[in-house]
Amino acid sequence: MTKIFGDTADILANTNTIITNLATVSAVTNALPTLTETGGTVTTDGTEQNVYIDDVPLGVFRPVCVKIDFTNHTAGETVIVREYYRIKAGIADPILQDEVTYAGVPANPLITIDLTPNRYGARVTIEKTAGANRAYDWGAFYEI
Secondary structure (H helix, E strand, C coil): CHHHHHHHHHHHHHHHHHHHHHHHHHHHHHCCCCEEEEEEEEECCCCEEEEEEECCCCCCEEEEEEEEECCCCCCCCEEEEEEEECCCCCCCCCEEEEEEEEECCCCCCEEEEECCCECCCEEEEEEEEECCCCEEEEEEEEEC
16 A cells, blocks of 8 residues: 555656646747847938848847848949947947948849847948939848
């Protein structure tokens, strides 16, 4: 008889351990980042304009990429796409990391700008330097 009760106690103790482990796994998976999307249209006007900006995120976030549709871009247009980041708190303006000039019709009209994780903000801009003003649709993907 004692053996049966001992086995039952062991089973209950193991069940409690399993439940605790499942709760821990659930908490971790609930905290995993969620892929989020935003987008819009920007029409160039000859000035540097924001395409995507997360100026002061609430915490570490992972911007994934910005996609810009160059379907309306013709042989006469030239634009510069720039990527900026803040790397510490209190910096008024983000720091330029990269810029790419697109002159004429690109071979592939959907341009992807890969972004890197950071803590203090990211921005992607577009500036028309030649040609007519054009509308560019865009989408940004990031994890929060």
